[in-house]
Amino acid sequence: MTIYQTILPGGKHWSFTMRRGSTLRLTDVEGRGNAGMLLHNPQNLLERYNAPDTLKCQHTFFLTKGHCLYSDMGRVLCAIISDDAGWHDTVCGTTTRAMVDERWGKLTYQQALNDFHQSGQEAFLVEALKYGLTRRDMAANVNWFSKVAADDSGNLHYVENHSPPGTSVVLRFEMDALVLLHTCPHPLNPAKAYPAKPIAIQIGVAGAEASEGCRHSAPENARGFANNDIYLQHATVPC
Amino acid sequence: MLKESDLRAEAAIMRRVVGAGDFFFEKLQKGQTLRIVDVEGNQAADTLFYNVEDISERYSAVDTIRTQGNIYLETGTRLISTENNVMLEITADTVGRHDTLGGACASESNTVRYDLEKRHMHSCRDNWMLALALNEKYGLTKRDITHNINFFMNVPVTAEGGLDFADGLSGPGKYVEMRAEMDVLVLISNCPQLNNPCSGYNPTPLEILIWDTA
Numbered sequence: 235m236t237i238y239q240t241i242l243p244g245g246k247h248w249s250f251t252m253r254r255g256s257t258l259r260l261t262d263v264e265g266r267g268n269a270g271m272l273l274h275n276p277q278n279l280l281e282r283y284n285a286p287d288t289l290k291c292q293h294t295f296f297l298t299k300g301h302c303l304y305s306d307m308g309r310v311l312c313a314i315i316s317d318d319a320g321w322h323d324t325v326c327g328t329t330t331r332a333m334v335d336e337r338w339g340k341l342t343y344q345q346a347l348n349d350f351h352q353s354g355q356e357a358f359l360v361e362a363l364k365y366g367l368t369r370r371d372m373a374a375n376v377n378w379f380s381k382v383a384a385d386d387s388g389n390l391h392y393v394e395n396h397s398p399p400g401t402s403v404v405l406r407f408e409m410d411a412l413v414l415l416h417t418c419p420h421p422l423n424p425a426k427a428y429p430a431k432p433i434a435i436q437i438g439v440a441g442a443e444a445s446e447g448c449r450h451s452a453p454e455n456a457r458g459f460a461n462n463d464i465y466l467q468h469a470t471v472p473c
Numbered sequence: 474m475l476k477e478s479d480l481r482a483e484a485a486i487m488r489r490v491v492g493a494g495d496f497f498f499e500k501l502q503k504g505q506t507l508r509i510v511d512v513e514g515n516q517a518a519d520t521l522f523y524n525v526e527d528i529s530e531r532y533s534a535v536d537t538i539r540t541q542g543n544i545y546l547e548t549g550t551r552l553i554s555t556e557n558n559v560m561l562e563i564t565a566d567t568v569g570r571h572d573t574l575g576g577a578c579a580s581e582s583n584t585v586r587y588d589l590e591k592r593h594m595h596s597c598r599d600n601w602m603l604a605l606a607l608n609e610k611y612g613l614t615k616r617d618i619t620h621n622i623n624f625f626m627n628v629p630v631t632a633e634g635g636l637d638f639a640d641g642l643s644g645p646g647k648y649v650e651m652r653a654e655m656d657v658l659v660l661i662s663n664c665p666q667l668n669n670p671c672s673g674y675n676p677t678p679l680e681i682l683i684w685d686t687a
Contacts, residue, residue, distance in 0.1 A: 287576050290576060290628075295631075325534075461581070
């Protein structure tokens with residue numbers, strides 16, 4: 235069941251709260267897109283997505299179906315229940331104002347109106363400030379639809395054309411989460427022109443069975459879900 | 474690249490042994506050099522840096538690895554801030570490489586990695602929390618705890634995207650040294666982890682040395 239759907243044009247930002255049990259489908263409409271994401275617990279903004287904890291407990295350098303996105307409090311913010319891309323980056327951060335100006339040329343709002351060149355860092359900060367979050371609350375973000383691999387010597391390689399048009403990823407939220415989202419380019423995208431790629435957003439609902447595969451994909455995830463059960467039990471105690 | 478230091482321990486302005494499970498939280502001035510010694514080997518030094526002038530600028534793991542195009546830290550690595558400024562540069566290293574992807578152990582992440590009933594065991598994040606709580610003058614709180622460096626830890630990544638905690642490359646007396654390019658606060662937790670081989674199940678002391686500008 236779809237509750238709401240929209241398209242966020244390339245180089246833009248938005249934020250919204252996902253409720254436990256809701257799903258978020260992101261679709262790379264034209265291909266070669268990037269969606270930057272940070273997550274916070276709206277009931278305790280100090281609790282946030284933690285990329286290193288997410289990677290190390292699942293022994294992975296990237297994100298795909300079967301993985302969970304963990305908060306720094308050992309809980310599962312959301313589970314990746316479907317994925318066409320096979321690899322999403324979470325170790326390369328986001329673009330700054332200086333990086334965008336240097337690589338793609340400075341293009342101000344006065345010059346280009348809503349087609350001005352946004353940076354990922356500023357996009358996150360604008361949304362973050364709406365909830366009382368600041369630079370001090372920023373963390374390593376997810377870059378949905380982007381692939382950066384490391385070779386045996388540790389050298390990073392950005393993979394071009396990783397995400398064909400129509401590539402989707404679906405998240406089921408296992409607790410309420412504030413989502414800070416932008417469609418600014420990946421910081422290693424070598425495109426000559428500022429790549430303004432739209433991302434479609436579809437919000438729906440799904441039963442707990444939708445994330446059973448993630449809960450049981452590793453013993454670590456079973457324990458992560460158990461932490462959610464402990465945290466959320468007060469929400470199910472009858473009055 | 475392995476590189477030994479020319480600095481002599483006798484010339485250091487500070488020498489301090491930090492026991493396992495303890496923290497080191499001090500200012501380092503621009504131009505000063507910090508050395509962390511893995512005294513008995515197989516230890517992990519979970520380290521964060523903050524700009525003294527503006528604590529909202531801090532060490533950034535993702536900006537550091539993206540800027541140098543490599544996930545491992547070694548001699549010559551510039552430690553980059555969230556504002557993409559150089560905070561420190563690694564000037565000597567007898568280990569080979571260090572991790573900045575694995576994050577720190579925390580009571581909460583330990584429940585996921587090992588067992589829910591291990592939540593009471595000491596951790597790097599709890600160690601940092603105590604350091605912040607006892608040093609309110611710096612104005613740092615939990616929100617400022619970000620993704621750290623694990624000096625002496627070996628976390629290899631494969632081309633297929635696997636990530637694991639491997640036996641360390643470090644050994645008794647090995648060290649890493651870095652020069653500050655701005656005034657920074659240095660926050661180190663000497664890792665108390667007892668559940669994985671990164672400390673050989675036997676956490677041991679670190680020694681910290683600081684030299685003034687040469």
